[in-house]
Amino acid sequence: MLIQIDLTNGVPIFLQIVRQVKYKVAVGALMPGDQLPSVRQLAGDLRINPNTVAKSYTELERAGIIVTKRGAGCFVAEKTVIIEKEERLKIIAAHVDRALTEAFHLDIPLKEVETLFHQRMEHVKERSGQ
Amino acid sequence: MNRNSIQLQNLTKVFRHNVAVHNLSLKVEVGKVYGLVGDNGAGKTTTIKMMLGLLHPTQGMIEVLGYDPWRDGPNLKRLVGYVSEKREMYGWMSVEEILWFNAQFYETWDERYADEICRKMELPKIAKVKQLSRGMRAKLALLLAMGHRPELLILDEPSSGLDAIVRREILENIISVIQTEGRTVFFSSHLLDEVERIADHVGIISRGQLLKDAPLEVLKEKSRRIRVVWNGNMPTTERLHNVRLMQGAGKEEAYYTDDFREDLLDQFKAYQPKCLEVETLSLEEIFVETIRAAKESQWR
Numbered sequence: 001m002l003i004q005i006d007l008t009n010g011v012p013i014f015l016q017i018v019r020q021v022k023y024k025v026a027v028g029a030l031m032p033g034d035q036l037p038s039v040r041q042l043a044g045d046l047r048i049n050p051n052t053v054a055k056s057y058t059e060l061e062r063a064g065i066i067v068t069k070r071g072a073g074c075f076v077a078e079k080t081v082i083i084e085k086e087e088r089l090k091i092i093a094a095h096v097d098r099a100l101t102e103a104f105h106l107d108i109p110l111k112e113v114e115t116l117f118h119q120r121m122e123h124v125k126e127r128s129g130q
Numbered sequence: 131m132n133r134n135s136i137q138l139q140n141l142t143k144v145f146r147h148n149v150a151v152h153n154l155s156l157k158v159e160v161g162k163v164y165g166l167v168g169d170n171g172a173g174k175t176t177t178i179k180m181m182l183g184l185l186h187p188t189q190g191m192i193e194v195l196g197y198d199p200w201r202d203g204p205n206l207k208r209l210v211g212y213v214s215e216k217r218e219m220y221g222w223m224s225v226e227e228i229l230w231f232n233a234q235f236y237e238t239w240d241e242r243y244a245d246e247i248c249r250k251m252e253l254p255k256i257a258k259v260k261q262l263s264r265g266m267r268a269k270l271a272l273l274l275a276m277g278h279r280p281e282l283l284i285l286d287e288p289s290s291g292l293d294a295i296v297r298r299e300i301l302e303n304i305i306s307v308i309q310t311e312g313r314t315v316f317f318s319s320h321l322l323d324e325v326e327r328i329a330d331h332v333g334i335i336s337r338g339q340l341l342k343d344a345p346l347e348v349l350k351e352k353s354r355r356i357r358v359v360w361n362g363n364m365p366t367t368e369r370l371h372n373v374r375l376m377q378g379a380g381k382e383e384a385y386y387t388d389d390f391r392e393d394l395l396d397q398f399k400a401y402q403p404k405c406l407e408v409e410t411l412s413l414e415e416i417f418v419e420t421i422r423a424a425k426e427s428q429w430r
């Protein structure tokens with residue numbers, strides 16, 4: 001499982017792990033029943049405090065994304081609690097917000113951003129042959 | 131059983147007229163990783179040396195693993211692993227000899243464990259210590275501090291002056307110590323990203339004073355940057371409470387707070403800014419702001 005830690009953006013490490021696992025489940029990179037690396041393993045790989053990994057797993061379990069099987073480890077939940085639409089939309093909304101903020105700082109009017117957005121959509125559609 | 135591995139109370143150390151450590155108090159819970167961060171000359175090494183009984187405090191109380199380090203030095207030494215800032219070692223010995231030499235001092239020295247780390251870190255056993263590269267010496271110093279499986283590992287800037295690859299190996303080894311139930315680690319550093327990776331608890335020290343002492347999580351949760359773009363009318367800085375101007379002048383400004391609550395934003399909203407954003411901060415930024423705030427309040 002590939003997780004990337006970014007220490008420049010200020011987001012707490014445990015939250016970075018939670019978000020990335022959620023994201024992987026949402027997009028299907030992690031499937032129900034898939035096993036997650038052990039706390040020890042992931043802490044070693046990422047060179048971070050194991051308590052931090054444990055905390056993110058607890059949070060993921062609380063959110064119903066993963067389940068812990070005693071002695072066996074952590075797995076992506078079977079009951080396909082594949083992240084609800086709302087949650088997925090939230091992830092996208094954050095990206096959109098960031099682009100809008102950036103546009104504001106670069107003095108691009110909202111109307112032009114909207115046009116640009118449609119252009120990009122066309123571009124993506126063409127590329128994927130739809 | 132004691133819940134704290136280390137307890138310092140109102141610790142002060144004065145060298146002639148220089149106050150190196152001033153009225154410092156902190157606790158380190160068993161099994162936790164404490165990162166002490168501060169610039170050069172802040173008082174990190176002096177604090178650590180007092181914890182090990184290598185320096186006598188001018189004032190204050192110290193308890194490490196239930197011992198008074200100044201009086202019970204030998205007892206304490208068996209339970210603690212220490213890597214000093216200078217990583218001094220006998221240069222004329224070979225790696226193999228120094229390992230053997232070290233083993234004689236500790237009843238609990240674990241030869242298999244030491245061998246395993248030695249191999250993992252690719253330390254050349256027959257090389258003389260003085261011929262080792264800086265990175266190799268640092269790794270050896272850490273091995274010598276870990277080989278007796280200490281309850282408490284104290285590291286004074288374990289990876290300063292080392293390249294990224296060696297730093298990574300050192301970090302991996304520290305993490306493997308943390309993985310063992312109940313081991314406590316106290317380390318000083320000025321590499322903030324390293325501290326953010328492995329510390330449970332962070333202390334920020336400057337000019338001998340502990341300015342911050344909190345779980346990393348709490349520190350991160352409470353610190354925020356508030357970015358604002360004013361819409362014509364804007365307050366004078368003195369009118370905004372519990373925030374400090376970080377940067378910017380004129381329409382666009384960034385404020386810092388170490389005690390964030392949503393209602394802190396009300397005073398900004400009252401001026402109907404064009405744009406108001408709240409951002410989390412890296413430990414590095416929190417450190418810089420903490421030091422800056424302390425300096426400013428000294429000026430006043």
Ligand SMILES: Nc1ncnc2c1ncn2[C@@H]1O[C@H](COP(=O)(O)OP(=O)(O)O)[C@@H](O)[C@H]1O
Pocket residue numbers: 145148149150168169170171172173174175176177
């Ligand atoms: N043996 C000593 N005699 C006199 N002054 C000292 C001695 N050791 C440290 N100091 C002074 O105490 C202050 C703190 O030093 P130190 O604890 O080494 O800081 P750090 O480890 O954070 O860089 C500095 O001003 C330093 O010059």
Ligand SMILES: [Mg+2]
Pocket residue numbers: 171174175176215286
């Ligand atoms: Mg020092």
